[in-house]
Amino acid sequence: MLSVMLIHDEQNDDLRGKLQAAGIHVVAEISPLADFAAALAGIKPDVVLVSSDASCRDTLEGLCMRSDDSALPVVMFTNDNDRSFMQASIRAGVAAYVVGDVPSARLLSLLDVAIERFALERSRRLELNDTRQRLAERQDVEKAKGILMKTHGVDEDEAYRMLRKKAMQTQRRIGQIAAALIEAHTFL
Numbered sequence: 001m002l003s004v005m006l007i008h009d010e011q012n013d014d015l016r017g018k019l020q021a022a023g024i025h026v027v028a029e030i031s032p033l034a035d036f037a038a039a040l041a042g043i044k045p046d047v048v049l050v051s052s053d054a055s056c057r058d059t060l061e062g063l064c065m066r067s068d069d070s071a072l073p074v075v076m077f078t079n080d081n082d083r084s085f086m087q088a089s090i091r092a093g094v095a096a097y098v099v100g101d102v103p104s105a106r107l108l109s110l111l112d113v114a115i116e117r118f119a120l121e122r123s124r125r126l127e128l129n130d131t132r133q134r135l136a137e138r139q140d141v142e143k144a145k146g147i148l149m150k151t152h153g154v155d156e157d158e159a160y161r162m163l164r165k166k167a168m169q170t171q172r173r174i175g176q177i178a179a180a181l182i183e184a185h186t187f188l
Contacts, residue, residue, distance in 0.1 A: 002111060003027045005043065007034075008051035015051055015077060022107040040072070047111055048074045050094075073118030075111060077102070095121070137175025144178035147185050 005028045006016060019026055030039045032050075073095035080086075086097050096114035141163065148159035163181070167174040 001025050002047070002108065003043075003045045004111070005030065005039065005045040005048045006051075007032055007048065015049065018102070018104045018107060019049075021104040024107060024111065045072065047095075047115055048072050049111075050074060050076045051078075071122060073115050075114045134175075137173070137178065140175055140178035140182055144181045147181060 001023065003025045004019060006019070006026050007030055008015060016026055016029065027043050027045050028039055030036075074093060075096040075098065076089055076094050077098050079100065081099050086099075089097050095118040096110065098110065102110060141160075144163055145156055145159040148154060148162055149156060152159070152162075154162070163174050163177055167177045170177065
C-alpha cells in the first residue's frame, strides 16, 4: 500500500478523502509551516503531497531539498495554472505538478508515475555527479603526471605508474593521490 505525507491547510480535507478512497495510506498530515525534518524523522512515506493552497516558494524549496536528501518525491496538487509558479516548483524539485481536480481512481497511477520519474531523475543526477567527479579526477591525474614528468624527468607511463603505486600503497583512489600531489606542488 502506497503511503503519503500530506502537507495542507486544515480546511482542505478533500484531498485526504480522495487519497483514502483510492486506497492510499496517509501516514502523516502537517501544515505548511511545520518542521519538515522533524515530521519526516519518524516516518518514511513513499511520496510527499503538497496542496498548493498551503504552499509558498520558500516552503516548497525547503521541502524539496529535504526530500532530496531522503529520496522522497514531492507531488503538488494545485488549481494554479500559472506557468512561472509551475516552472519554479519544478526547478525546486517537484516530481509532478498536477493542475485541477483529479478523480480518486487516477490518484494511485499518478503517484506511481511521479515516484518512478523521481527515481529516474535522481538516478540521472547521481550518474551525472559521478561522471563529473571522474572527469575532474582524470584531469587531476593528467596534471599530476605532468608535474611528475617535469620534476622527476620520467615519461608519461612512468609518471602514471608512480601515481598508481602510491594509490595502492595508501589504499586511496588514484584521483585522490593526484589531487594531493597537485595541492602539495602549489605550496612548493
